[in-house]
Amino acid sequence: MRDTAGTATGLRERKKERTREALVAAALELFLRKGYDATTIDEIVAAVEVSRRTFFRYFAGKEEVALARAIEFEALFLDALTARPAAEAPLTALRRAGAEVFARVADEEPDGAGQEFLRMRRMIEDTPVLLAASLRNAMELERRMAAEVARREGVEPGDDRRPALSVTLYHAVMRVAMEEWTEAGALDIADLARTIDDAWQDMGALLTGRWTAGEIPRP
């Protein structure tokens, strides 16, 4: 999850990648230790011994460095989705791609399992400006996921609203499950997987039961 772009060919590139990673690491450490708002950019750049001006050449703002891990995560997800066999139904492909990425991350970082991830999620949800940026980011991801689903199904996005609907439904269930998992303070990926399955069960039941009351037509 650390080196997304694989082997940086250039020698200069390598250095850039290292300072970038150092900035992210230092920033996250500070954020988790003393909070997002209480951490100034000056403190971050002091820890890495880089100028303030350089920080803004690597990141568009303070939020971006805070969401750096989430952004890497999203790239993995999109790749996994693209790699799913074309025969799979959209929601199946989405769920399996998600499961793959979770499993991979849990495997790569065996230490705190989801410890750091969870702490970061908590901080994002407790920091208004970060929560907002994170939601906007998720929306952009949805857009790209919908484009990929449209490609898989061979329909025109903007012409057929089913890609957008399935992606948005997927995210809806995921968000409810993640929230519940976070709330419970769970550290176990297996626990998260179970919560996700349960949430899908409930969504299924909800769509066929009294709660919808014929608002959604069934065959």
Next chain:
Amino acid sequence: MRDTAGTATGLRERKKERTREALVAAALELFLRKGYDATTIDEIVAAVEVSRRTFFRYFAGKEEVALARAIEFEALFLDALTARPAAEAPLTALRRAGAEVFARVADEEPDGAGQEFLRMRRMIEDTPVLLAASLRNAMELERRMAAEVARREGVEPGDDRRPALSVTLYHAVMRVAMEEWTEAGALDIADLARTIDDAWQDMGALLTGRWTAGEIPRP
């Protein structure tokens, strides 16, 4: 939609309400004319002849004044939802509450119908920081809507995830429909209603067709 709190009893209250409304009006006019980022708070307060410091006593920040109309709208929606008969299924109540509010707004502002609303929506979606704030706001609304649904159904929120799921599903469909309607540049509320219905049809078909492929259990 303008005076949410009804008749302000105090004489002082009246004045406060007037300056607040003047600030919102001036801000929106400036935002729509020259863009959100290009408008400074100094310009807004200059138009109303109030001090900068006073602005921040009325609004927590620049975003809040930009989303003021949306926030009033949400309050109307929550009231409408609370007023729906208890016998209605959750998703039915949600849809009818939404339809009510749209109809009321279209009725109250017969001039540009959704003209200003549409322009504001476009600006919000084209301004990253506003989009982010708007999404965070929508999330807070979802939380309150879920609480209301839980109350209606007599279940414990946090114990039963169906309230959160139905509200999130409702918002998912609404967002896709609104986006399509905005994209089409529609000004007609009737057109929006039709798009929403179509989106629900598609969601229903999607949940029972090939796209889900048995991921969601059916009876």
Next chain:
DNA sequence: AACGATATGGCACACGGTGCCATATAGCCA
């Protein structure tokens, strides 16, 4: 070894947002 491209540093500045205190105004009571 010298040259060109690129990364970095160091300003100055605009803007958003907050704490603090002085002042003005509305509401109330004698």
Next chain:
DNA sequence: TGGCTATATGGCACCGTGTGCCATATCGTT
């Protein structure tokens, strides 16, 4: 009516984020 108190407003000074601009250092190439 006159004065007292609460509250709303104004006017600073200040901090942090973010950007434009130019000088300087470093890397890569010939």
